[in-house]
Amino acid sequence: MSKLRAGPSDRRAAGDVREQLPAGVRMNTLQRVAATGGIAAIVLLLGVLIFDGISNSHEARDAIRSSHRMIEAAQATLQDITNAETGQRGYLITHDEDYLAPYHEALLAITADTSALRRLAGADSVHKRQLDSLSKRIDAKLSELAVTVALARSGGPDSARAEVLTNRGKVAMDDIRGVLGQLSAHQDALLAERIAASDKHYRVVTVTDVAGTSGAVLLALLLNMMLTRYADGQAVAARMLLAQNSELNDANKLLGEQTLELELQNHQLQEQTVELESQQIQLEEQASELEMQAEELVASVEELQLQSSVAEEARVRAEEATARAEDASQAKSLFLTTMSHELRTPLNAIGGYVDLLAMEIRGPLVEAQKDDLRRIKKSGQHLLSLINDILNLAKIESGQLDLRIRDVSLASVLENVEALVTPQFGAKGIKYVYPRCDASLRVRADSEKLQQILLNLLSNACKFTNSGGRVSVECDALSDAEADHRATVSLRVRDSGRGIASEKLEEIFEPFVQIDRHLTGSSQQGVGLGLAISRDLARSMSGDLMAESELGVGTTFVLTLPRGTIGVGAGVPAESVAAASSQRPS
Ligand code: ADP
Numbered sequence: 001m002s003k004l005r006a007g008p009s010d011r012r013a014a015g016d017v018r019e020q021l022p023a024g025v026r027m028n029t030l031q032r033v034a035a036t037g038g039i040a041a042i043v044l045l046l047g048v049l050i051f052d053g054i055s056n057s058h059e060a061r062d063a064i065r066s067s068h069r070m071i072e073a074a075q076a077t078l079q080d081i082t083n084a085e086t087g088q089r090g091y092l093i094t095h096d097e098d099y100l101a102p103y104h105e106a107l108l109a110i111t112a113d114t115s116a117l118r119r120l121a122g123a124d125s126v127h128k129r130q131l132d133s134l135s136k137r138i139d140a141k142l143s144e145l146a147v148t149v150a151l152a153r154s155g156g157p158d159s160a161r162a163e164v165l166t167n168r169g170k171v172a173m174d175d176i177r178g179v180l181g182q183l184s185a186h187q188d189a190l191l192a193e194r195i196a197a198s199d200k201h202y203r204v205v206t207v208t209d210v211a212g213t214s215g216a217v218l219l220a221l222l223l224n225m226m227l228t229r230y231a232d233g234q235a236v237a238a239r240m241l242l243a244q245n246s247e248l249n250d251a252n253k254l255l256g257e258q259t260l261e262l263e264l265q266n267h268q269l270q271e272q273t274v275e276l277e278s279q280q281i282q283l284e285e286q287a288s289e290l291e292m293q294a295e296e297l298v299a300s301v302e303e304l305q306l307q308s309s310v311a312e313e314a315r316v317r318a319e320e321a322t323a324r325a326e327d328a329s330q331a332k333s334l335f336l337t338t339m340s341h342e343l344r345t346p347l348n349a350i351g352g353y354v355d356l357l358a359m360e361i362r363g364p365l366v367e368a369q370k371d372d373l374r375r376i377k378k379s380g381q382h383l384l385s386l387i388n389d390i391l392n393l394a395k396i397e398s399g400q401l402d403l404r405i406r407d408v409s410l411a412s413v414l415e416n417v418e419a420l421v422t423p424q425f426g427a428k429g430i431k432y433v434y435p436r437c438d439a440s441l442r443v444r445a446d447s448e449k450l451q452q453i454l455l456n457l458l459s460n461a462c463k464f465t466n467s468g469g470r471v472s473v474e475c476d477a478l479s480d481a482e483a484d485h486r487a488t489v490s491l492r493v494r495d496s497g498r499g500i501a502s503e504k505l506e507e508i509f510e511p512f513v514q515i516d517r518h519l520t521g522s523s524q525q526g527v528g529l530g531l532a533i534s535r536d537l538a539r540s541m542s543g544d545l546m547a548e549s550e551l552g553v554g555t556t557f558v559l560t561l562p563r564g565t566i567g568v569g570a571g572v573p574a575e576s577v578a579a580a581s582s583q584r585p586s
Contacts, residue, residue, distance in 0.1 A: 031226060035227060035230075038219055039216060039219055042219055045212070046212030049208040049212065050205055050208055053205030053208060054201075054205060057202055057205060060194050060195075060197045060201055061198060063194040063197075064194045064195060066120055067191040067194060068191070069120050070120045070121070070183070071184055071188070071191075073113050073117045073120060075180075077113040077114060077117065077134075078176065078180050080106045081106065081173070083103075083105070084102070084106035084107060084141075084145055085145060087101065087104070087106065088103055088145045090102075091103070091149060091152060092149075092161070092164070095152065095157065103145070110142070114135065117131055117183075127187075130179055133179050134180065134183070137175040137176045137179055140168075140172040141172035141173055141176060144163070144172055147163055332394075333397055334398075336390055336391065337394050337395070340387045340394070344387055344391075347380055347383055347384050350380050351381070354373050354376050354377045354380065355377075357373055358370065358374075386527055389527065390527075390529065392533050393511060393529055396537070396540065397536075401540065403446040405446055405541060406447075407443070407564030407565050408442060408443055408444075408447045408564065409439070410437045410438075410442065411438075411441070414435050414437060418435075421455065421458045421462065425462055428462060429468055430462060430468070430470065431468075432472070434473075435472070435473035435474065441489060442563070443489045443561040443564050444541070444561065444563070445541045445561050446541060449540075452533075452534070453534040453538060453545070453559060454473075456531070457534065457559070461493055461494075461495035461557075464498055465495045466497065469495065471494070471496075472493075472495075473492070473493055475489065475490075476489065476492070478490055478560075488562055488563055489560070489561055490559065490560045491558070491561075493559070494554065495554050495556075498551070499550050499551040499552050499555055500547065500555055501549075502549070505547050508531050508547065509532055510528075511528065512528040513528045538561070542562050543559065543561035544559075544560050546558050
């Protein structure tokens with residue numbers, strides 16, 4: 001928008017600006033009318049009045065001039081008649097025709113002057129009557145003059161003299177003077193009136209001129225003052241308008257930018273609308289698909305509800321079965337405990353009597369009897385160890401096993417175990433690689449149970465590894481970097497024996513499970529409880545026992561236990577823990 005061009009909004013703005021101006025610099029309607037037409041009206045009125053006064057003055061001057069001409073014409077007429085009479089008198093005296101020249105000239109002048117009198121008299125009735133009377137008297141005088149001149153020519157001076165002596169000519173002359181005197185008097189009166197009228201018009205014109213000019217000057221000054229204030233106001237308004245105009249320009253520019261931005265947003269909105277429409281179509285398709293799926297789901301839910309009621313029935317039956325199984329397990333554990341106790345008492349007694357006999361307290365024995373007693377003793381010990389295993393398992397499963405958990409030095413435990421298993425490995429020709437454990441490495445465990453687990457694993461390794469094989473124990477301290485309290489220690493018992501099929505790796509931890517029992521020699525016989533007890537013990541101590549194996553290559557049993565406090569020995573207080581009941585189904 002141009003700064004100088006005023007559009008409708010600018011005019012509105014100008015109106016607003018004028019509203020803000022002080023009352024003194026604004027013009028009301030009357031002042032505007034006065035400013036635009038006041039002086040013109042006054043000048044027009046003045047002109048009309050002066051024109052009227054001048055016109056009247058001109059008329060009065062013409063009338064005065066007419067009066068003067070009338071008086072002059074009357075005097076000229078009297079002079080003409082006097083000149084005619086003078087020529088007549090000269091001729092009558094001299095009888096010389098030359099003296100009649102003024103008489104003839106006067107006759108012509110009298111006609112012209114009386115005509116002028118009539119023209120100047122116009123419609124004035126007084127003058128008309130006076131001129132009629134004057135014409136009659138002039139005719140009478142001219143007739144007396146013509147008669148006397150004719151008598152002088154024809155009869156001589158005496159006959160003319162008689163006529164003159166009749167005094168007719170003198171009377172006519174006196175009448176003429178009288179009429180002309182009246183005419184002049186009337187004209188003098190008119191002249192006086194006209195001069196007075198002329199003076200009056202002159203005064204009116206003068207007063208009107210002075211008053212009108214003064215009024216016009218005053219009004220012009222007033223208007224000048226008003227216009228000056230108005231112009232000042234207009235200048236202020238113009239400045240304010242300019243300021244507002246520049247503000248408007250700024251606003252306009254901003255508006256333009258905002259309009260552009262809005263157009264851009266509009267464009268984006270249109271694109272989004274198109275996208276939304278396509279998404280809506282997709283959604284509608286998905287909605288119809290979902291409806292179909294919902295219908296299918298409703299059908300599935302109904303089916304599931306049906307299955308759920310069936311499952312609920314199954315669950316109730318399973319709970320009942322579990323309760324029965326738990327009861328049976330308790331009964332079995334109680335039975336095993338009782339039976340183990342009942343079996344161990346006579347077995348111990350048998351062992352005692354065998355010892356008595358072997359010591360030959362009852363009398364000397366032959367060598368064959370001594371061999372028999374040794375076999376009886378060995379079988380009794382084997383039986384006792386079986387019974388102990390069963391008793392242990394029963395105790396663990398019934399939650400009656402007492403554990404003394406404390407920080408245990410792995411090195412010392414392995415040293416104890418080593419002393420027990422070394423003779424076995426040596427007898428069978430198996431290379432036993434001694435464990436190299438950090439002397440400060442400790443685990444949280446019951447040391448007897450830990451020893452029991454290790455003995456079981458090592459004796460199994462010895463049992464299922466052929467002569468010339470190799471058995472080793474490795475220690476690993478595993479640490480969970482994020483949670484140190486979950487640090488564990490793992491012990492790997494590795495052998496190069498026959499190995500276990502992968503599908504059997506879990507099965508071997510079940511009680512009374514033995515793989516390839518026929519391959520196991522009579523000296524290696526067990527009942528399949530060692531691993532079951534070992535795993536239960538490991539788990540009771542917050543650890544675990546797992547197996548890794550490859551057929552024909554060897555087996556590794558991995559025992560994990562919580563790590564103990566480094567460098568702290570037996571001084572760490574022991575926890576007394578009752579082993580949790582085994583989760584294994586009986
Ligand atoms: P037992 O040794 O008294 O038979 P275990 O529970 O200790 O009972 O072992 C269960 C079975 O697991 C064994 O009979 C054997 O078949 C298998 N087994 C255990 N340790 C090994 C091993 N180191 N190598 C191969 N097989 C093994």
